[in-house]
Amino acid sequence: MVEDHEDVNAMxxxxxxxxxxxxxxxxxxxxxxxAFLQNEFDLVLLDIMLPYKSGDELLKEIRAxxxxxxxxxxxxxxxxxxxxxxxxxxxxxxxxPFDLGEVLxxxxxxxxxxxxxGTPMKQLQYKDIVLDDVAKRVTVSGEEVLLxxxxxxxxxxxxxxxxxxxxxxxxxxxxxQEEYLGDEHIIKIxxxxxxxxxxTKNPQADYIETLRGLGYRxxx
Numbered sequence: 001m002v003e004d005h006e007d008v009n010a011m012x013x014x015x016x017x018x019x020x021x022x023x024x025x026x027x028x029x030x031x032x033x034x035a036f037l038q039n040e041f042d043l044v045l046l047d048i049m050l051p052y053k054s055g056d057e058l059l060k061e062i063r064a065x066x067x068x069x070x071x072x073x074x075x076x077x078x079x080x081x082x083x084x085x086x087x088x089x090x091x092x093x094x095x096x097p098f099d100l101g102e103v104l105x106x107x108x109x110x111x112x113x114x115x116x117x118g119t120p121m122k123q124l125q126y127k128d129i130v131l132d133d134v135a136k137r138v139t140v141s142g143e144e145v146l147l148x149x150x151x152x153x154x155x156x157x158x159x160x161x162x163x164x165x166x167x168x169x170x171x172x173x174x175x176x177q178e179e180y181l182g183d184e185h186i187i188k189i190x191x192x193x194x195x196x197x198x199x200t201k202n203p204q205a206d207y208i209e210t211l212r213g214l215g216y217r218x219x220x
Contacts, residue, residue, distance in 0.1 A: 001025045001045040002032035002058065003073065008096075012045070015100050016107070029053025033061055041068055042111060048074040048085075056088060063089040067136075069110050069149040073098070079185065086189040089148045109177050114149050124159040126218055128202060131159055140201035150175060151194045158208065158218045167215040191216060 001016075003009040004027045016023045024039065026032050028051040036044065036058075044062060048055035059070055072085050075096040082093045091110060094103055124131040128141045131152075138145045138155065147155065153175050157166070168187045169180035176186075191208060198207050209219040 002027075002029065002050060002055065003045070003047045004028055004050050005047075011100070012103070015104060019104055019108075021107075027051070029055065029058045032058050036062060036066075042114070043107060044068055044070045045107070046070055046072055048072060048076060048081075056085060059085065059088050059090060063146070063148070067146050067148055067152065069114060071107065071110065073103075083185055083189060086186060087193060089193070091148055091150050110149065113153055113175070113177070124156070126159050126162060127205060127207065129155075129159070129198065129207065131156060140198055140205075143201045145197050145201055147194070147197060148190075150190050151197070154190060154194055158216075162218050163220070165211055165215050165217045170215065 001009065001012060001023060003012065003025065006027075009025050009027065013023050013025050024035055024041070026035050030052040032044075032046070032050070033053060046055045046058060050058070055072060055074070059072070062068065062070060069091045070089065071092045071094060072090045073094045073096065074081070077095045085093060092106055094106065122132070122134055124133070130139045132138070133156070136152065138147055138152065154171065157171070157174055166174075168184055171187055172178070172180040195208055199205065206219055209217055211217065
């Protein structure tokens, strides 16, 4: 957790430790970057306004080397700010002031989705995309694609149901595990990011099809 407000940092640390999570908390962006390079984390909770290095700068640096889930936390409630951070690779966005129960529920939900229990599917394949569910690794034409947790789960959902058309509500409720209230921005941004990352490895391919008025599916 990278949060420079002392009271908020202490409050969230106590919340997570009471829920039996191990927490490393730091107070500025430079320390956050150092801690990330020196340790392995299951999730990063990251404030935007930080001393020395901003949260969006740190998010870019994390995304350059890791697909660990990153949840942004900030007093900024502008839709444009949320969209920018989602495009940079954030998995979720929590606005201050927040309800502690909701924060914990969101963190629990993300970690449950990332660390699904049960027998792994091993590998899924569609065209030149291979999704290795054991290694949590995606390759296109043999080259690895670094996806965020939500992008990975979206691709996994599509590849598990290759002929199914998913509405925005289907996707949101399946991946975010929350009721869909009509906010299309989150789905559109994650689909756009996923398309772009796949296309960088194979510019000639077009993997995800938009069916106007219906939703999305893998292109037959």
